[in-house]
Amino acid sequence: MRFYCMQKKKIVLSVAMAVKNEESNIKSCLSSIADIADEIVVVDGGSTDRTIEIARDFDAKIIQTDNPPIFHINKQKALDACTGDWILQLDADEIVTPDLQDEILKVIHMSQQQLRERVIDPNKKKLFERHQQLVFDRDEQTGTNKRDTAAFFVPRRNYFLGHPMTYAGTYPDGVIRLVKNGTAHFPSKSVHEQIAIDGAVGWLSHDLIHMSHPTWKKYWQGADRYTSLLSQNIIHDTRNSFVVALDYLVVKPMVTFFALAIRYKGILDGIYGFLFSLFSALHYPIAYRKTKKFCRIRS
Numbered sequence: 092m093r094f095y096c097m098q099k100k101k102i103v104l105s106v107a108m109a110v111k112n113e114e115s116n117i118k119s120c121l122s123s124i125a126d127i128a129d130e131i132v133v134v135d136g137g138s139t140d141r142t143i144e145i146a147r148d149f150d151a152k153i154i155q156t157d158n159p160p161i162f163h164i165n166k167q168k169a170l171d172a173c174t175g176d177w178i179l180q181l182d183a184d185e186i187v188t189p190d191l192q193d194e195i196l197k198v199i200h201m202s203q204q205q206l207r208e209r210v211i212d213p214n215k216k217k218l219f220e221r222h223q224q225l226v227f228d229r230d231e232q233t234g235t236n237k238r239d240t241a242a243f244f245v246p247r248r249n250y251f252l253g254h255p256m257t258y259a260g261t262y263p264d265g266v267i268r269l270v271k272n273g274t275a276h277f278p279s280k281s282v283h284e285q286i287a288i289d290g291a292v293g294w295l296s297h298d299l300i301h302m303s304h305p306t307w308k309k310y311w312q313g314a315d316r317y318t319s320l321l322s323q324n325i326i327h328d329t330r331n332s333f334v335v336a337l338d339y340l341v342v343k344p345m346v347t348f349f350a351l352a353i354r355y356k357g358i359l360d361g362i363y364g365f366l367f368s369l370f371s372a373l374h375y376p377i378a379y380r381k382t383k384k385f386c387r388i389r390s
Contacts, residue, residue, distance in 0.1 A: 251303070
């Protein structure tokens with residue numbers, strides 16, 4: 092009698108997600124990676140809609156937990172639960188295009204020598220490197236000078252009210268999404284921070300679609316979370332109260348609007364670019380108003 096042992100499939104690519112109440116987005120996201128993912132890990136922060144049900148339709152491993160203010164804590168939990176050689180970290184409102192799918196599959200099967208020899212379009216490379224420096228200026232350097240490539244930035248195409256954005260600092264909006272397992276962690280200090288990488292960081296050349304603000308309602312939900320976090324910075328600001336008020340009510344809004352609309356050519360995206368620039372600038376006075384309200388309640 093012969094016994095045959097089925098060999099367990101090697102998990103090369105894991106997809107990691109942290110979500111809460113994303114029933115309107117998660118199906119499109121998971122559909123875009125279903126053909127390339129060997130494993131899907133979803134950390135749910137207490138959804139009350141059909142998010143978990145939809146994720147289970149894609150055979151996702153579900154981890155249920157609470158929903159911390161710094162959502163990157165749950166993203167780290169998702170990374171920790173992945174068993175693949177490589178991890179693609181996604182948000183529920185992101186969609187992997189077919190071209191990006193193909194590029195990811197090629198990259199994760201390359202040797203380190205092949206990764207070092209990869210060549211991308213010189214024009215794109217120049218744009219990507221300029222954006223990468225802006226990211227490093229904001230979040231500090233990520234990645235190391237180690238020879239081995241451990242992660243990749245992905246250029247992200249943001250949609251504002253259903254309109255693809257090119258200007259106002261919205262593109263390429265590089266985010267580190269593809270990482271080698273065991274080389275990445277979230278510092279979990281800020282809502283916009285990049286993941287920290289132990290190794291060299293490269294770039295993929297095809298866009299990740301980000302349906303970030305499909306409606307005004309969704310936009311203001313995100314703005315409410317961001318301004319609440321920003322208000323915590325104001326509370327701990329040690330400067331003179333008049334200086335803080337001037338900064339958040341006048342200086343930061345004006346600098347932000349003119350930077351996005353003029354310096355980064357947001358007006359070339361038409362009314363969408365103008366509105367994006369305007370409401371990005373308004374985050375600061377909204378956060379300041381929240382701070383004053385909080386301080387009145389405490390007193």
